[in-house]
Amino acid sequence: GAVVSQHPSRVICKSGTSVKIECRSLDFQATTMFWYRQFPKQSLMLMATSNEGSKATYEQGVEKDKFLINHASLTLSTLTVTSAHPEDSSFYICSARDLRKGVGEAFFGQGTRLTVV
Amino acid sequence: AQSVTQLDSQVPVFEEAPVELRCNYSSSVSVYLFWYVQYPNQGLQLLLKYLSGSTLVESINGFEAEFNKSQTSFHLRKPSVHISDTAEYFCAVSPNTGNQFYFGTGTSLTVIP
Numbered sequence: 001g002a003v004v005s006q007h008p009s010r011v012i013c014k015s016g017t018s019v020k021i022e023c024r025s026l027d028f029q030a031t032t033m034f035w036y037r038q039f040p041k042q043s044l045m046l047m048a049t050s051n052e053g054s055k056a057t058y059e060q061g062v063e064k065d066k067f068l069i070n071h072a073s074l075t076l077s078t079l080t081v082t083s084a085h086p087e088d089s090s091f092y093i094c095s096a097r098d099l100r101k102g103v104g105e106a107f108f109g110q111g112t113r114l115t116v117v
Numbered sequence: 118a119q120s121v122t123q124l125d126s127q128v129p130v131f132e133e134a135p136v137e138l139r140c141n142y143s144s145s146v147s148v149y150l151f152w153y154v155q156y157p158n159q160g161l162q163l164l165l166k167y168l169s170g171s172t173l174v175e176s177i178n179g180f181e182a183e184f185n186k187s188q189t190s191f192h193l194r195k196p197s198v199h200i201s202d203t204a205e206y207f208c209a210v211s212p213n214t215g216n217q218f219y220f221g222t223g224t225s226l227t228v229i230p
Contacts, residue, residue, distance in 0.1 A: 006160065034218070043207065043222040044161075093160050095218070105151060106211075106218055108160035 003027055004096050006109025013084055013116055021079045021112045023094030029074035030096035034106065035067070038091040050077055084116045119144040119210050123221035130198055131229050138193040138224045140182075140208030148210040150191040151218070152182055155205040164206070167191065178202075203228045 003026040013019050023033060032051050036044040048064075050056035050071035058064045066088075068080040077096075081088055091113055095106040122141045130136045142148065149168050153161040165176040172184040182193045191208060208221040 004160075041223075041225075043220045046217065049217060091158075095161075105163045105166055108153070108162070110160045111158065113158065 004030075004094065004107045004109045006094050006112055008112060009110055010113045011115070013114070015085055015116055016083055018080055018082045019084055019114060021081075021092055021094075021114075023077045023079070023096065023109050025075050025096045025098075025107070028096075028098050028107075030077070030098060031074065032097050033071055033077040034095045034097075035069060035077075035079050036093045036095070038093060038111075040091075044093060047079075081114065084114070086116045089114055089116045119146075119148060119212060119219045121208050121210055121219055121221035123206075123208055123224050125224050126222065127225045127227070129227045129229055132200055133197045135196050136194065136198050136202075136226065138206050138208075138226065140191045140193065140221060142189050142191065142208075142210045144189075144210060144212065147213045149213055150182075150184055151209040151211070152176075152180070152191070152193050153207045153209060153220075155207065155223075157204075161207065164193070198226070198228045200228050200230060202226060 005024045007022045035047045038044050046059050047062045048056045048058045050069050052071050052074050056069035071077040093111045094109045097106050120143050124139045151166045152164040154164045155161050165174045167174050167184045175181045180195045206224045209218045211218050
């Protein structure tokens with residue numbers, strides 16, 4: 001199956017700093033990428049949907065100025081958590097689809113464990 | 118709007134016993150259905166999917182799920198579980214006219230030796 005690589009897998013940062021998470025589709029072109037947040041023992045919460053070359057669409061309640069998403073190419077999307085605070089600590093997961101191939105599954109990255117201290 | 122309900126948050130089962138993880142959905146449009154598995158501190162891996170055709174779909178590791186349109190269900194089953202099946206399982210739907218996935222709250226399967 002297709003591969004989505006997410007980096008870093010773990011990151012610890014100080015409160016007030018910014019952290020960038022990368023999501024790359026390695027063997028296909030991702031027309032659409034999704035960013036999720038997952039709290040312990042809970043399901044995935046969709047944060048935003050990004051289409052290559054256009055602005056991301058954020059879900060209700062997600063601060064777009066805090067969670068900056070860039071999808072500049074068909075193989076790379078980035079999520080930047082700006083001015084991180086301890087409450088932003090979570091597991092972040094990206095997924096990607098190539099909608100030009102019609103309906104298909106979404107391929108998920110390995111996730112990034114963010115800890116803000 | 119779409120929603121997915123996984124009725125069982127935790128399912129403990131003895132090794133080699135059968136298991137069924139339940140998934141029901143509601144949607145105003147036709148949907149595609151998926152089961153994903155998540156191991157600790159990892160992303161999600163596709164287990165199986167229903168797009169069209171035969172309502173019974175199977176995975177390579179012995180899981181199967183049956184799409185039941187009248188009951189709006191997509192329950193996951195395995196006749197004999199292994200220790201390695203211990204993981205979190207998520208049911209998801211995707212409307213056939215959209216590109217988003219909607220996930221259930223997950224079922225934690227624990228296989229007991």
